[in-house]
Amino acid sequence: MTDDTIICRCEDITLGELREMIEQGFTTLDEIKRVSRLGMGPCRGNTCLELAAREIARMTGKSMEEIKMTTNRPPISGLKLKELAEVKSDD
Amino acid sequence: MIKKSADVVIIGGGVVGSSIAFNLAKNGCNDVVILEKNFLASGSSGRCAAGIRQQWGTEMNCKLAKGSMEIFENINEILEVERNIDLKQGGYLLLAFSDEELEQFRKNIKLQHKFDIPSRELSFKEAKEIVPYINLDGVEGAAFCPTDGHANPFYVTQAYAEAAEKLGVEINTFTKALDIDLENGKIVGVKTDKGYIKTDTVVNAAGGYAKDIAKMLGLDIPAKAERHEILVTEPVNQIQGPMVMSFSYNIYCQQTPDGSFLMGYGPDNPPESHATNSSWSFLGKMARKTTNLLPLLGNLRVVRQWAGSYTMTPDSQPIIDESKEVEGFYMAVGFSGHGFMISPMTGKIIAEMITGKELSIDLKLELERFDKGNLILEPSVV
Numbered sequence: 001m002t003d004d005t006i007i008c009r010c011e012d013i014t015l016g017e018l019r020e021m022i023e024q025g026f027t028t029l030d031e032i033k034r035v036s037r038l039g040m041g042p043c044r045g046n047t048c049l050e051l052a053a054r055e056i057a058r059m060t061g062k063s064m065e066e067i068k069m070t071t072n073r074p075p076i077s078g079l080k081l082k083e084l085a086e087v088k089s090d091d
Numbered sequence: 092m093i094k095k096s097a098d099v100v101i102i103g104g105g106v107v108g109s110s111i112a113f114n115l116a117k118n119g120c121n122d123v124v125i126l127e128k129n130f131l132a133s134g135s136s137g138r139c140a141a142g143i144r145q146q147w148g149t150e151m152n153c154k155l156a157k158g159s160m161e162i163f164e165n166i167n168e169i170l171e172v173e174r175n176i177d178l179k180q181g182g183y184l185l186l187a188f189s190d191e192e193l194e195q196f197r198k199n200i201k202l203q204h205k206f207d208i209p210s211r212e213l214s215f216k217e218a219k220e221i222v223p224y225i226n227l228d229g230v231e232g233a234a235f236c237p238t239d240g241h242a243n244p245f246y247v248t249q250a251y252a253e254a255a256e257k258l259g260v261e262i263n264t265f266t267k268a269l270d271i272d273l274e275n276g277k278i279v280g281v282k283t284d285k286g287y288i289k290t291d292t293v294v295n296a297a298g299g300y301a302k303d304i305a306k307m308l309g310l311d312i313p314a315k316a317e318r319h320e321i322l323v324t325e326p327v328n329q330i331q332g333p334m335v336m337s338f339s340y341n342i343y344c345q346q347t348p349d350g351s352f353l354m355g356y357g358p359d360n361p362p363e364s365h366a367t368n369s370s371w372s373f374l375g376k377m378a379r380k381t382t383n384l385l386p387l388l389g390n391l392r393v394v395r396q397w398a399g400s401y402t403m404t405p406d407s408q409p410i411i412d413e414s415k416e417v418e419g420f421y422m423a424v425g426f427s428g429h430g431f432m433i434s435p436m437t438g439k440i441i442a443e444m445i446t447g448k449e450l451s452i453d454l455k456l457e458l459e460r461f462d463k464g465n466l467i468l469e470p471s472v473v
Contacts, residue, residue, distance in 0.1 A: 028130060030129075030130055030133065031130045031131075034130075034132065034137055034245040035245060035246075035249060037349070040323075040394075040395075041326075041394070042325045042326075042392070042394055044394060044395060071397075073369055073395045073396055073397050074369050074371070074374065074395075074396055075374065075393055075395075075396070078325060078392030078393060078394055079392060079393055080389060080390060080391065080392050080393075081324070081377075081378045081381055081382055081388055081389045081390075081391055081392075081393065082378070082382050082389030082390065083378075084374050084375055084377075084378035084393065085375065085378040085379045085381075085382045085389065087371075087374065087375040087378070088375065
């Protein structure tokens, strides 16, 4: 992997850009997600969050267990609003 | 290690706390520490709907919102940092579903014009031209302000924080304020989980936790945190200029510059709570509201839902003042769901109060108004 390697495919973020953010002091996934949109795209961070966590661990000398994952939020896969409108719920 | 003493300690690293810190430093007071228990904008700031609205129904909200939009428009020059804040001025299209609501819009527009807010009433035809796929069944009228819009709250918070740090402010993330010490009724210091800071001035900018911070000084402030939910869709080409909003139908829905749509509605009588979990019922109800009012958006896939705190006061206006009971305790709290959009002016005003400068706007948002009982209620809140 080089600095040009795309880490987050939804938001077009490269490994180089990720490394720059970590160097600037954004050393949690929550912060990186919010300053760059990494992991916020339609795939919901399925690939990039794990890769970014590994890079944070490597650069900060922490173990993977110490890197906090972001909050898992519903829905698990992208449903259309018109499909969700059919879901019965207590209004 | 964090500073052992400071002129001002700000509790809360959201957009309000960051704006206050920058404005203090700009006024020559840079011996300032921000305490943020999590990361910057991790609370209400980063969970909000990112809207910026100037169409308000009270004088105070109008003044704060208009002044803030002027700052958003010139933020790079004012902060002297190069940061994109994703500013989009596609307007806010407000929909009235009754004659009474439309009458309120007309009153509000008159008030807004006093403060040079360029809002106006729209015909159905004009509303359709702006959002062609809108369903106007049951709609009685509409108001529009073309300079309202959107900015990214994370980017704005970062911009303020970066500008403040450049001027010497110390920002401590993952640092929790545990207690505020008083001696003879005066503030002497703040206890944190990373050490003790001597200070005689504390700013409460703790968003949903403002009440808890005030309690450290024995003060009971009417700033009720409640959970509000929101969702974001996949990004698509730009199709919707304005935020579409209705208070009675209870919805807001805007397309962000990256193409995704943010939307939410206010819950019915939510309990006081710091909860930020997601509910299944929100998703269904939100989808029904949206597909009825904006049918085309039914084709969008939901990427994620989340929640954050609205911190409500009895009149839906914030408390921006020094405490009359504890000298040196300043409050920038109770933003009632519109703290992000008025954060630039809030920071400016609090900094002017602390440094003894003349206030840029004549502001009366003191805590004591709730005891007097003659409240001017903000009528326009979701």
